[in-house]
Amino acid sequence: MIRLLEPTDAKDYWDLRLNALKANPEAFAISYKEALKREDPIEGVAKNLNNKGNFTYGAFVDGVLIGVITMLQESPSKLSHKALILGMYVRTESRGSGVGRSLLQEVIKKAKNIKEIERLNLTVVTSNKRAKKLYSDLGFKTYGVEEEALKFNGQYFNEAHMTLKIS
Template identity: 55%
Template sequence: MYIRLLTREDAKLYWQLRLEALQQNPEAFSSSYEEAIKREFPIEQVAKNFEAPGNFTFGAFEEKALVGVVTLIQEQNLKLRHIANIFAMYVTPGHQGKGIGKLLVTEAINKAKTIKEIEKIKLSVVSSNEKAKRLYNSVGFQAYGFEEKALKVNAKYYDEYHMSLLL
């Protein structure tokens, strides 16, 4: 098992895992599988995202298989450049419970620490996802807000906690 920053050559692998994540846990992402499969040239867009300033996506690999991902994105507006956000955290069901999520989040935090401007990392997590909340708390994130009905999936509402970590 190893973790590394993804590059444009990983775009297809990432896109396949992203579609899996949207199907497996639709309540965990603001994007939907239905929207994702309608995108034009999604792999090219992913490749461009991997090269965008302030955008860092890390992948967890078991041999050559991508089994987990997390994205760290630094805000670009001048007044917000001290903040980065964690998005698109996912570990395949067969690899959950093995500490991969913690390794991914730790890698994202460590990357943020290398960028002088970043002072805080934010993320959102569905309130019913106890494993994710425990993971984020274990690396120092603290809840600062609660949003009722943050997401609506198939006529069911999901609340979210907003969390942050001061570096």
């Protein structure tokens, strides 16, 4: 089941986020150690889940959150025709089951129902071939690569910038 997350889902989201930072540290700007230092992280997540223009969807199996994706509509008026896809993650054991595709399709559907949004943008570590293929399969095009975008344990990771025109 996929549904929009609510503030009451904050703890489940935070637990999954920590799992993501441990399992795939190269894919996220914040580190697991930095995340643990946040004050009141669950309260912060609950607040974010309630923000206008912030849409976080979760995939659940037997009541357990196994995947998430966030779409954040840009707020300055000159940028409000765009939205960012952030923090997409599916638990390792659930990958390959179509959960990621379903989450992304749900966000694309939501974006198409928001009159102002014309374009979805995201970044993905270039070594994440599976994610890049999923994004490409759903129509995202690469418009640039940032070299050495992330650095983790002395290793650099490039990020592809991808976009999807939805109107």
